[in-house]
Amino acid sequence: MTVLLRIDASARLNGSITREMADRFIDGWRKTDPNAKTLSRDVGREPPSIVSEASIRAGFTPPDQRTAEMNDALAESMTLIDELRQAHVLVIAAPLYNYGLPASLKAWIDQIVRPGETFSFDLKRGDFPIRSTLSGKSLVVLSSRGEFGFEPGGIRDGWNHLNPNLRTVATRLLGIAPDDIYEIASEYQEFGDERHDRSREIALRDASELGSRLAAARRSPCSNEKVPA
Amino acid sequence: MTVLLRIDASARLNGSITREMADRFIDGWRKTDPNAKTLSRDVGREPPSIVSEASIRAGFTPPDQRTAEMNDALAESMTLIDELRQAHVLVIAAPLYNYGLPASLKAWIDQIVRPGETFSFDLKRGDFPIRSTLSGKSLVVLSSRGEFGFEPGGIRDGWNHLNPNLRTVATRLLGIAPDDIYEIASEYQEFGDERHDRSREIALRDASELGSRLAAARRSPCSNEKVPA
Numbered sequence: 001m002t003v004l005l006r007i008d009a010s011a012r013l014n015g016s017i018t019r020e021m022a023d024r025f026i027d028g029w030r031k032t033d034p035n036a037k038t039l040s041r042d043v044g045r046e047p048p049s050i051v052s053e054a055s056i057r058a059g060f061t062p063p064d065q066r067t068a069e070m071n072d073a074l075a076e077s078m079t080l081i082d083e084l085r086q087a088h089v090l091v092i093a094a095p096l097y098n099y100g101l102p103a104s105l106k107a108w109i110d111q112i113v114r115p116g117e118t119f120s121f122d123l124k125r126g127d128f129p130i131r132s133t134l135s136g137k138s139l140v141v142l143s144s145r146g147e148f149g150f151e152p153g154g155i156r157d158g159w160n161h162l163n164p165n166l167r168t169v170a171t172r173l174l175g176i177a178p179d180d181i182y183e184i185a186s187e188y189q190e191f192g193d194e195r196h197d198r199s200r201e202i203a204l205r206d207a208s209e210l211g212s213r214l215a216a217a218r219r220s221p222c223s224n225e226k227v228p229a
Numbered sequence: 230m231t232v233l234l235r236i237d238a239s240a241r242l243n244g245s246i247t248r249e250m251a252d253r254f255i256d257g258w259r260k261t262d263p264n265a266k267t268l269s270r271d272v273g274r275e276p277p278s279i280v281s282e283a284s285i286r287a288g289f290t291p292p293d294q295r296t297a298e299m300n301d302a303l304a305e306s307m308t309l310i311d312e313l314r315q316a317h318v319l320v321i322a323a324p325l326y327n328y329g330l331p332a333s334l335k336a337w338i339d340q341i342v343r344p345g346e347t348f349s350f351d352l353k354r355g356d357f358p359i360r361s362t363l364s365g366k367s368l369v370v371l372s373s374r375g376e377f378g379f380e381p382g383g384i385r386d387g388w389n390h391l392n393p394n395l396r397t398v399a400t401r402l403l404g405i406a407p408d409d410i411y412e413i414a415s416e417y418q419e420f421g422d423e424r425h426d427r428s429r430e431i432a433l434r435d436a437s438e439l440g441s442r443l444a445a446a447r448r449s450p451c452s453n454e455k456v457p458a
Contacts, residue, residue, distance in 0.1 A: 012282050050276040050332045051240050097335075098342045099397045100390075103279045106332040113327050121419070127377075127384060129419065148356075155356060159397050161329075165390040168328045172388065190350070190358065 002036045002218055004029065005087035009094035009105040010044045010144075017186050017200055021142040021207040022093035028211025033219060039083050047104035048111045049076055059114050077111045084112050089138045089214065090174075092166065096145040100161045113173050132175035138214065139170045141183045142207055146190035148199070182210055231265045231447055233258065234316035238323035238334040239273045239373075246373040246415050246429055250436040251322035254371060257440025262448060268312050276333035277340050278305055288343050306340045313341050318367045318443065319403075321395065325374040329390045342402050361404035367443065368399045370412045371436055375419035377428075411439055 010016040029036055058070035094105050115121055119132050149155035170176040186203035188196035239245040258265055287299035323334050344350055348361050378384035392412055399405035415432035417425035
């Protein structure tokens, strides 16, 4: 049974485009694979704790040497990591806030990247001592942007730091292959014009179709067919 | 009198390299300009609130229509914006966490970028409706990285999303000219070897020198001399 972990990072609970995109993706998936299980972690509604000196120190202490306080400091991180471990597909629904990640989503990332839990560290590996202990997951990034033109050559080329940041985290820290990352975005929100209506409509349709196609590809894992985003 | 706003984003209160770099920068500044005033906002120790649906809605409500609850939801943001407004130089001391900004720093950014306070929005401006209402500030980014090779052509080229993200926020949202951004970084921390010792030593020295040079340049504002980072 496939497990989808849905992370909602929009602070908006009403009228959020990314939440609607995630709904469509999950619905599309279930049309093809009704038995898929969805775990939901709403960091927009309830932001994870931001890592502290105490939680960092606890995380770097070997498990058998941790005090009760240290285990308390890591409890939230363990819950979030447990959800991530179960997931085959990570669905991140995140608006672009001030050209970057919502702080809530970064707080989540900083809670799930942990030595001994999701990565190992060994200086014998030379200049690349970090290795993710996760593998085989897919990442779907469903985003919404107030503006437009963030594509290469666009009028805001280089201003979008959300997707590139998530791609680095996925490939370098979560063991996700670049080919297993899928991205869809709705744009023009702050213009509130027909360009926005059209962009949103296409993004919602694409999210639904991507859900169905990825579900179908997972059901025939021998097809070797890559699903274009 | 010059006002420096120091933002510390390291979760570590002890042994933090970025905190030490900021100390050196401020000390260097004061050697040249003993009367400079420093405001300090320690987001690593006390992370700002992450924006919520309530605070976003309050921020987009015209001031004369805000309820008492809305003003409460914006109180923290107003304090942070007031500090930013006073500053001539913004000194951000921030480690690279999982290849991006500390969540605490992004929480701060999302609190200080506010319609009617730090930017204006007007669709009559066409495709660029956002304009910062701040101007003339400088930004100093003092960073520390566990690894190395993030420069163009380096082995981790494209993995550092902290500096590019801060540059976009500064130039597009805080009215800071690209030439008024200065960046220094210490690297190799997780290797704990002599490369790290050397990198840290150079970063600390550079931070001190940059402080002195920027202070001198501000004292002779007619010199037109740009201070290379």
